[in-house]
Amino acid sequence: xxVVIPAALGTARLIPSKVAATMGLLALLLLLAVTASxxxxxxxxxxxxxxxxxxxxxxxxxxxxxxxxxRTLAAIAVGGLLALAGTLQQVLLRNPLADPYILGTxxxxxxxxLLALLLxxxxxxxxxxxxxGALISxxxxxxxxxxxxxxTQTRLLLTGVALAAFCGALSSLLLSMAPDGxxxxxxxxxxxxxxxxxxxxxxxxxxxxxxxxxxxxxxxxIMGMGSEAAYSLGLNHNTLRWILYFAAALACALAVxxxxxxxxxxxxxxxxxxxxxxxxxxxxxxxxxxxxxxxLLLADILARTLIAPxxxxxxxxxxxxxxxxxxxxxxxxxxx
Amino acid sequence: xxxxxxxxxxLKQGERLLIDDLSLQIGAGEAWIVLGENGCGKSTxxxxxxxxxKPLHGQILLNGQSLPEVxxxxxxxxxxxxxxxxxxxxxxxxxxxxxxxxxPHLSRWEWEGEHDLALALAQLARxxxxxxxKRDLASLSGGERRRVALATALTQQAPLLLLDEPLSQLDxxxxxxxxxxxxxxxxxxxxxxxxxxxxxxxxxxxTHALLLFGNGEWxxxxxxxxxxxxxxSKLYHHPVSVIEQGGMCWFVPMH
Numbered sequence: 001x002x003v004v005i006p007a008a009l010g011t012a013r014l015i016p017s018k019v020a021a022t023m024g025l026l027a028l029l030l031l032l033a034v035t036a037s038x039x040x041x042x043x044x045x046x047x048x049x050x051x052x053x054x055x056x057x058x059x060x061x062x063x064x065x066x067x068x069x070x071r072t073l074a075a076i077a078v079g080g081l082l083a084l085a086g087t088l089q090q091v092l093l094r095n096p097l098a099d100p101y102i103l104g105t106x107x108x109x110x111x112x113x114l115l116a117l118l119l120x121x122x123x124x125x126x127x128x129x130x131x132x133g134a135l136i137s138x139x140x141x142x143x144x145x146x147x148x149x150x151x152t153q154t155r156l157l158l159t160g161v162a163l164a165a166f167c168g169a170l171s172s173l174l175l176s177m178a179p180d181g182x183x184x185x186x187x188x189x190x191x192x193x194x195x196x197x198x199x200x201x202x203x204x205x206x207x208x209x210x211x212x213x214x215x216x217x218x219x220x221x222i223m224g225m226g227s228e229a230a231y232s233l234g235l236n237h238n239t240l241r242w243i244l245y246f247a248a249a250l251a252c253a254l255a256v257x258x259x260x261x262x263x264x265x266x267x268x269x270x271x272x273x274x275x276x277x278x279x280x281x282x283x284x285x286x287x288x289x290x291x292x293x294x295x296l297l298l299a300d301i302l303a304r305t306l307i308a309p310x311x312x313x314x315x316x317x318x319x320x321x322x323x324x325x326x327x328x329x330x331x332x333x334x335x336x
Numbered sequence: 337x338x339x340x341x342x343x344x345x346x347l348k349q350g351e352r353l354l355i356d357d358l359s360l361q362i363g364a365g366e367a368w369i370v371l372g373e374n375g376c377g378k379s380t381x382x383x384x385x386x387x388x389x390k391p392l393h394g395q396i397l398l399n400g401q402s403l404p405e406v407x408x409x410x411x412x413x414x415x416x417x418x419x420x421x422x423x424x425x426x427x428x429x430x431x432x433x434x435x436x437x438x439x440p441h442l443s444r445w446e447w448e449g450e451h452d453l454a455l456a457l458a459q460l461a462r463x464x465x466x467x468x469x470k471r472d473l474a475s476l477s478g479g480e481r482r483r484v485a486l487a488t489a490l491t492q493q494a495p496l497l498l499l500d501e502p503l504s505q506l507d508x509x510x511x512x513x514x515x516x517x518x519x520x521x522x523x524x525x526x527x528x529x530x531x532x533x534x535x536x537x538x539x540x541x542x543t544h545a546l547l548l549f550g551n552g553e554w555x556x557x558x559x560x561x562x563x564x565x566x567x568x569s570k571l572y573h574h575p576v577s578v579i580e581q582g583g584m585c586w587f588v589p590m591h
Contacts, residue, residue, distance in 0.1 A: 012431035013435060014432075094426075219439075225436070226419075231386075232388070279432070
């Protein structure tokens with residue numbers, strides 16, 4: 001970093017009480033964001049109308065519980081998965097600029113999902129295909145550019161951009177081959193939209209990944225420092241690397257099959273958190289998952305309210321916010 | 337039984353044979369200095385001794401057990417390896433970096449405790465890094481970062497220290513301070529293998545020397561048998577003479 005970061009806000013190391021305090025604060029922020037999400041939308045219904053007169057209550061229930069609540073939960077789950085995938089890819093590639101969207105992981109997942117849709121396999125097949133696509137693209141990026149440790153890491157980013165472009169072309173190819181009946185459902189994958197998203201499996205996977213990965217956090221801390229350091233401190237870095245490949249690919253794939261291509265959550269969230277709470281993954285990993293949910297939820301509230309009663313796809317809002325941040329970070333790294 | 341045994345070790349980097357048929361034993365309390373020209377295989381040898389670089393032939397035994405067969409967690413408790421490069425892409429405080437040395441000693445659910453903290457702070461203090469614990473690693477100078485890396489290796493509390501040019505960017509006072517620390521560690525029974533470019537470091541901490549000539553040839557032994565003007569002149573392909581002052585021998589290049 002060109003700027004000297006007051007790492008971890010003046011504390012020299014992470015202590016368990018700081019983990020508890022930070023997670024508590026983030027949980028509170030999440031609760032506030034959920035409340036806001038249930039209150040605001042493209043229509044003017046509010047949650048307290050649930051207890052109003054009968055007609056009003058029925059309409060409010062439809063809007064608040066049937067539309068806004070599932071969408072809120074989907075935003076939390078998808079945002080959390082993307083931030084988690086981004087954090088893991090950053091450790092894996094030892095690059096704070098890694099993000100599933102920028103490196104083509106989301107692209108790989110969407111090609112897999114589109115292909116599965118075109119072949120007419122079921123939901124499980126779509127998820128599996130998306131997961132394989134994400135895994136393949138992560139491994140390609142790692143093999144081609146994982147050893148790029150130059151300070152600008154041009155090769156890594158270029159490889160990712162090229163791969164993302166290739167996946168975009170493949171997606172267009174699959175769309176142009178698709179029959180009209182399937183086209184509408186397939187285009188959804190390219191937009192990034194939370195309307196009508198199913199949150200259940202995404203939220204479950206987020207919880208499972210956090211429970212499985214958190215015990216490995218101290219090892220992942222060391223892995224981020226380099227393979228030789230990891231080796232000399234007794235880590236089984238090959239096994240860990242495969243765990244990270246699979247975990248990042250799974251998280252990214254389920255985020256894509258739930259809500260389509262949404263970028264930059266995995267970049268902005270861990271980056272901002274590192275400035276505030278430090279690099280220690282014992283806190284960063286769960287904090288990124290919660291904060292990713294908060295950020296995507298806020299972006300979705302904007303998407304619903306900016307030009308209400310019309311709605312924007314949340315992927316568009318995230319890109320409008322994320323690209324300037326990414327370019328700013330890139331220019332700062334270049335000047336080192 | 338010696339701590340580390342090297343048997344008929346040959347190392348090849350690409351097409352170049354760096355070390356041919358090296359055999360030596362490193363016992364407890366022995367300090368070895370490894371000297372040679374740039375690119376002669378000093379760092380490669382060190383990474384082979386750490387178990388990272390795969391040798392062409394030969395065997396390395398750690399406490400009598402073949403190195404690749406030693407469990408990684410066990411190896412990390414026996415060998416600390418300070419590499420030449422220690423860039424960290426993420427913001428990390430000096431104390432966080434130093435505490436990574438405790439990783440092999442902590443179980444999965446354990447958090448660094450008071451003992452680990454005291455140990456890490458003590459190593460930082462020994463290398464004149466008191467008060468640096470909250471600093472970001474990226475804000476340090478090259479020499480300061482080298483000292484943090486050495487403090488991290490010391491915090492690992494391994495019986496064998498493999499140090500790759502730990503003094504390379506240090507100023508005169510901090511070099512002397514670090515050499516004093518190495519003398520203390522050696523006296524406490526630790527074994528040290530240190531790569532250096534200054535043959536004058538040898539007399540200040542080492543008991544043994546290993547010269548690598550870069551063509552596979554090597555010479556190893558007790559310090560005063562190996563370290564003389566003839567050997568050093570041959571090693572560096574440049575005439576070296578010796579100045580005696582106050583009972584110490586100083587090797588200097590001739591014009």
